[in-house]
Amino acid sequence: MVEQAGALRQRIATMRDTALAQLQSVADREALEAWRVRWVGRKGELSALFVSLSGFDSAQRPQLGRELNTLKSTLHEELQQVESRLRGDSGAGPKVDASLPGRPRWVGGHHIALQVLDEMLAIFERLGFSIATGPEVELESYNFEALNFPPNHPARDLQDTFWIDDRVLLRTQTSPMQVRIMRSQPPPVRIVVPGRVYRNEQIDASHAAEFFQLEGLYVDRNVSMIDLKATVSHFVQRLFGSGRSVRFKPHFFPFTEPSVDVDMTCFACQGRGCRVCGNEGWIEIMGAGMVHPNVFEASGYDPEEVTGFAFGMGIERISMLRHGINDIRLFLENDVRFLSQF
Amino acid sequence: MRIPLSWLRDYVDFNVDAQTLAHDLTMSGTKIEAVHAPAPEWQGVQVGRVLESGQHPNADKLSVCRVDVGGEELRIVCGAPNVRAGLTVAVATVGARLPGGVKIRKSKIRGEVSQGMICSARELGLGTDAAGILELDSALESGAPFTGVPGSDETVLEAEITPNRPDCLGLIGVAREVAAVYGTPLKRPPVWSEAVAEPAPVRIELADVQDGLRYLGRAIRDVEVGPSPAWMQARLASMQLEPINNVVDVTNYVLFETGQPIHAFDLAAVRGDRIIVRRARAGEKLRTLDGVDRELDPDILVIADAEGPVALAGIMGGVESAIQPSTRDVFLEVAHFRADLVRSGRRKLAIDTDASYRFERGTDAASVRWVADRATQLLLEVCGGAVREQHDDAYPRPLAPIRLHLRSARANRLIGTELGAAEMARLLQRLQLEAEPAEAGVDVEVPTFRRDLQAEIDLVEEVARVHGYDNIPEDVLPPAPLMQRPNARHEFLTRLRHTLVGLGYREVLTSAFMDRSDPDRLQLASDDVRRRVVRVRNPLVASLDTLRTSLVPNVVRVVRHNIHHGSAALRLFAVDRVYVAVEDSSEGLPQESERLVAVACGARRPEGWAETLQASDLFDLKGDAEALLEHLGVDSVWSAGYTEPFLDFAASFMISGSYGTVGGGGLVAEEVLRAYDVDTPVFLLDLDVDALVRHLPERRVFKGIPRFPAVKRDLSLVVPRRVAYEKVHAAVVGAGGPLLESINCFDVFEDRALGEDKHSIGLRLRFRSPERTLTDDVVDRQIDAIVRRLSETLGVELRRL
């Protein structure tokens, strides 16, 4: 191969000399066209050299390619000059330096959390989910009671709550929209709800007092955990890539039963275990489960007639996982040095 | 919940390593968050005794100690606040290697020689405590190799126990899960069972049957209070609990074993031979074990003797009745209290204890007697003494057993399995449930320790998780329904955001809270609706208790942040919610609506070689706003001057449409910028998204491509400065007739020759007829009419060249 590369270099040098020498003797446009076809035309000698590049391995090809490109631009420049000479141009007119950068423009962009959210919505829309939104300042009865959180029960401790008054709060989850939607329409339901939620938590690199969630609800006759698992697996592979596996662990949420914690293979170590996943190989990405009969009843649906699944996930958390963002506070800080990276 | 494995093995056998057990428990619903490996072995770490600790001559926070390590005396510089003479400590001598790879060398610290290091728990790999040095048992001999602390040779799993599973807050409950996973039997620890004849020395009274479900009291006579044996101390240490004395240690041991909190009183401190479980009376007080004097009220359930409260029921005991070294007779309490009562009581008093944590999640009322016998067994074993009298057990209203029927078809329909009833019964039996296949399903008698199983659906979950979520297929996507419900509003918001990005603006996402002072900083009038704020009762930070009624403050803060961090040229926007309190809304909720705020500041264009840098001005923002509305197809009227207290009226514009104001924009007022610590001009657009939506064209109708050419005429006008461009524009439109197609202002310039009070405006007019090619004289007549109108109504004249 070394010899062949040498041979090609030799041919490049020879071609440069011969072609340029011939060009000097071109006297009219006809001759120039003949020269162009022979050397730089679509089936000309230069093209043939480029074709021969494919015989070299990937280690040599880039360097040889660069040398050929140099020859190509030399030949084209000379061709242009002879062409203007034949046209009678003096060649002294204004010339642009096309290597200067263009006039810069403002480049806009979407906030990364909303980019990810938009992508997630698109995936679910293709699966037949509609999009709904609802109030962030919510009634306690929707946020907790109708979702099967008994009053004065420790399950409420799972979500530290901002209260407006005794009956109004900042929703701690997008799940109250499950109830609002079911009360407003008959089954079947296939809906996703994006929106801001609030937790009265001390803020640090991984905790925010306000963040976005995407809630999903699917209700019909005969919906089973198979549908939940298939939908969630499909979603994860669309958002994170088809190499991801997903696992479903039993968990507890008051408003679903059976309840599920969904893990995805760690994107950083592909499941071997690393610091990102706490050596587990798995990362939690969402909570889900089959809609609890009590929630159906609170929503005016008959749990004997319909079954369904629901899921919810944090948008910032998913964005952090997918893009390697290490501090959730960056999302609300809006430093353009952060925003412009996405 | 910590699960020390050697302790767990008392109740169940398992032949897997810690990692496998952790995985299997996690996958069956007991989430293991960490596996703590046993402590490492140490080389070159010895037990030492601090003989003397003196101030370091050159450093305030350091001490220089003399430490005896068994015949040899070392000088060691130590920075821990708790070092003092007489302390028994772990000394890493010169040459020692600590976990994490630290090697100890002889060194000089601030000029003082140090021949080793006195270690903290963290330096020894025994946890995270680095606040001070580890204090060892003073009975250890100096010079002996350091072999850890009680419990440190234990492998411990750390489990997250969800609120529905209080039974797993005891190791026997966890063992039940392990038994279910591996199909192995549960082992029960020995309990005391002797017949005694004497009547109970203390009578139990329940003031309200509703409040105190069950209370069992038993006297254990002639105990010897002292330290508990090493094995028990080690087990408590593996739960990260300090040993106190053998009686108290037994109560804690039983709590971790069974999940049932129990309490021991000094029987001598129980006055009047009566224990009454009742609500506290207003004004009653109790000093609890933590030394705090508590004011009680009727929301709090107490344990009282004949004279007053002696303990907070289910939360914490009182100081007066606590076990003392001199205690001879112990009164043992095993009880079941109503979960919500314990919860509201401990919240009111702002205490959280191992006991209240378990009671408020629910304990097993039926097991009270068994737990009492187990505790008695351990007390007799560890503290000596004897039971001579019967216990008194008040349990007036035993909980009814829960019987459930699981329809196997229902379970299969929900889980997606095809399990038979017999198979389901077997799965449930592994959880120690009494399950019998019955007609088309399984009959289950729920054991008292699983009061979370209240309905059929709870059994469905148990079947699913014991069967294994992994065994449910996941490869069939459900069919998409035929019809989706379009969400026009969401689609519009998305389009709006995309258009702004196309115009070069960067999207920001800001907090939904604003500062209390923001309405003032924006100079809002006292009756401005944006002062009708929604406030949070319990904010994280006192000043951030207000939901925003405008996007402006937080977007301006983003501008400030970026200017302060070196990005002075900005194009930013936010499309987001604001929250305004409204009276008598249907649900009593505030009105939530979306607004759009866009800002431009700094250079007009990013720096480049082809143009000199110019600062953005009002017309950069206005041009973008015009492009945005044109793109959206909003039919709008623009006028100069927007009455918005945070904008400079003289450099602002208002946008309205046939249904009212859409919004406006302009230069942010200087005082406002100053209030936000921004010192460059910022141009800001603030639009009402709902108003935009109202003005959207329903559907655009093709108007045809013009077939005849347009006639172009340029007018160069001398305009008095007091006449706004929009007046000129309106006059031209008014006089131009139906053939006037467009007006383009292509030039505005100053010319001294015109005088101070005038400037020149260039207009390019296009005339076109849909029916024919226009002739010059038709157009000339229109131009004459326009010029006349301008002159007569506005004093605007044609410029003479």
Ligand SMILES: [Zn+2]
């Ligand atoms: Zn990993």
